[in-house]
Amino acid sequence: MAKVLLVDTNFSSGPIHDALLAMGHETHVVGRNPQDCLAKVSRHYWQMDYSDTRLLAELVDRERFDAIVPGCTDVSYASCVQVSQGRYRGLDTREAWHSIHDKAALRRLLAELGLPAPGRFTATSTESSDRLIVKPVDAFSGKGTTIVPNGDPTALSSAIKSAENASPTGAYLVEDFVEGQLTSHSAFIRHGRIAHDFFVREDGTANPFVVDTSHVLPDIEPTIATGVRSAVEQLAEHLGLVDGLVHSQFITKGPDFWLLEITRRCPGDLYSQLIELSTGFPYAGAYAMSFLGEALPAQDTPARFAHVVRHTVSLDTACDLAHVHFKRPLHLERWTPLALVGDRVEPSPASRVGVMFCRESDQASLAALYERFLARDVYEIRSA
Structure with a gap:
């Protein structure tokens, strides 16, 4: 039995918490809101803002946890990387984490590797066929994101200010707005190769920049599946990503796709349960295993859908x-x-x-x- 710290108390991390308990581990949780789901149900709750990495490091060192597991937020994974400093399993280096978490750094990396992504522009150079999208490089849930008509300098300036205000660092991207179907790809990698993966259709109905409706795709255009899988494995090899989850979002249109975002934390809004209910694959447990140094299963679970x-x-x-x-x-x-x-x-x-x-x-x-x-x-x- 290991002493494990789950760095998140949001309801979306509930399945991860349950999986850790089912494995027999002494599971602690940390978060600042005592009204969060896991803060109320966990036997070992630490009230703390885990974005304060100094405080989080003090807790980790004092309690001598055997493993730390990020939850379902970008801040959670970032804080774990900062605190780990290479001591804990399942966490990438700071350099690798920054290369995929920061949208501007990711775009540069995709361009370097020749992988498909929306065209990038500057505030003064926006040669695009139709519309532009402006977004913070380090925010989430569509915060500070705006679509603007190409050639409208007033709208572009306003969109840039909105993105700057939503970004913790004040940094933003101006990109070609690519229309098509938003899709996600959740892949569990082992030694740089995909061991298990799932494709999910995603849509936003209440807010166009926030996914609220989705389902697992029983099949997907073979050329897109091959291209996305190849891109993930290229990134894993280039960055030396550790074993575990690589979750990406991309836009498809016909046989083409464009990569948008890549993360290594578990997606929110109970995404793990969508995979488990649809396929029977123990997604939350598989996610947790990489932070415990446990190998993913060598073979897929029996097919059911x-x-x-x-x-x-x-x-x-x-x-x-x-x-x-x-x-x-x-x-x-x-x-x-x-x-x-x-x-x-x-x-x-x-x-x-x-x-x-x-x-x-x-x-x-x-x-x-x-x-x-x-x-x-x-x-x-x-x-x-």
């Missing part, structure tokens, strides 16, 4: 929550509530009502339900 949609119930305008009115019957596989009656629910991504997993009997039925989610025609959120 369930038709499951994950949807985060959220709003594009604020309201005081009364109830959720459903417009059609649903096979609700799982529901995780995140708001109470009377709570003020702010627009996405500031707050969410809950996360649901809905099951259908076949792919055609799943596709029909998915379209209704995209049209926001499955439920209504009523205001108090």
